Amino acid sequence: MRDKVVIVTGASSGIGLATARVFGAKGAKVVMAARRLDLLERLAPSVAPADRVLCVPCDVTREEDCRALVEKTVVRFGGIDVLVNNAGISMRAMFKDLDLKVLHSLMDVNFWGTVNCSKAALPYLLERRGSLVGVISIAGYSALPARTGYSASKYAVRGFLDTLRIEHLKDGLNVLVFAPGYTASNVRNAALTADGSPQGETPLEEGKLMSAEACAERLYRAVQHRRSQVTLTALGRLTVLFHRLFPRLTDRMTYNFIAREAGSPFQ
Numbered sequence: 001m002r003d004k005v006v007i008v009t010g011a012s013s014g015i016g017l018a019t020a021r022v023f024g025a026k027g028a029k030v031v032m033a034a035r036r037l038d039l040l041e042r043l044a045p046s047v048a049p050a051d052r053v054l055c056v057p058c059d060v061t062r063e064e065d066c067r068a069l070v071e072k073t074v075v076r077f078g079g080i081d082v083l084v085n086n087a088g089i090s091m092r093a094m095f096k097d098l099d100l101k102v103l104h105s106l107m108d109v110n111f112w113g114t115v116n117c118s119k120a121a122l123p124y125l126l127e128r129r130g131s132l133v134g135v136i137s138i139a140g141y142s143a144l145p146a147r148t149g150y151s152a153s154k155y156a157v158r159g160f161l162d163t164l165r166i167e168h169l170k171d172g173l174n175v176l177v178f179a180p181g182y183t184a185s186n187v188r189n190a191a192l193t194a195d196g197s198p199q200g201e202t203p204l205e206e207g208k209l210m211s212a213e214a215c216a217e218r219l220y221r222a223v224q225h226r227r228s229q230v231t232l233t234a235l236g237r238l239t240v241l242f243h244r245l246f247p248r249l250t251d252r253m254t255y256n257f258i259a260r261e262a263g264s265p266f267q
């Protein structure tokens with residue numbers, strides 16, 4: 001990865017920040033994108049030396065921001081080898097209680113954000129026979145109750161990227177669908193509730209989850225080996241397998257799992 005140009009969206013926190021740091025440590029030129037530019041600029045020295053890192057303010061729901069992200073990257077570093085579509089938000093509310101604007105937000109950030117950045121970067125990725133990555137979730141294989149917008153958006157990203165992989169099968173483009181399991185980060189604090197306000201707390205013991213650093217290391221290795229699909233954590237892999245083999249049993253197991261969660265939506 002030495003001197004490869006890597007864009008990471010959602011690089012101001014969690015898995016995105018850890019991913020930027022791993023690529024930076026391996027000698028890549030890293031472009032950090034997120035909405036909070038001040039935070040990106042404070043974190044950049046921990047990613048790479050100043051001449052090998054670029055911070056770009058980017059709201060991935062805005063097509064023009066994503067085009068500008070790609071243009072600034074190409075002007076500064078001359079091309080793009082890897083795009084990591086990582087920016088994402090979650091939610092926690094039953095669909096019956098949900099203001100539909102929440103579902104729109106989830107699709108706008110998670111699905112359209114990935115589409116917008118991929119559209120802008122694709123010509124450059126093809127030029128270098130690079131890698132297009134989408135960070136989805138186990139919830140993009142096996143649905144999670146009270147996360148209709150989250151699961152739907154992650155299933156949609158998977159469908160989008162699996163299609164792109166086939167369209168460019170003969171072009172040398174690598175398309176990686178990367179599905180972490182539960183990983184310690186800010187995602188559950190920022191998750192939207194029924195009215196669109198952030199949850200502000202996490203129902204999980206974050207300290208017991210996979211670390212963002214371990215997750216990022218796996219993402220790095222998957223890009224290095226040009227993998228097309230990675231699912232993480234033992235629980236995550238088991239869930240995907242069970243969902244494929246025993247879908248109705250998995251529905252019941254998932255119900256019981258979420259019912260035990262602190263502040264469960266079923267209570």
Ligand SMILES: NC(=O)c1ccc[n+]([C@@H]2O[C@H](COP(=O)([O-])OP(=O)(O)OC[C@H]3O[C@@H](n4cnc5c(N)ncnc54)[C@H](OP(=O)(O)O)[C@@H]3O)[C@@H](O)[C@H]2O)c1
Binds near residue numbers: 181
């Ligand atoms: N943590 C988990 O358990 C887990 C499990 C499976 C999958 N994932 C996925 O991993 C990815 C990263 O999540 P995380 O856990 O690291 O969460 P996080 O700590 O909350 O980080 C989310 C990142 O996304 C950025 N972001 C949010 N909305 C954005 C927008 N409209 N435009 C640009 N950037 C935006 C945030 O930056 P700004 O606020 O500065 O814009 C932040 O950098 C997400 O796609 C998530 O679905 C997480």
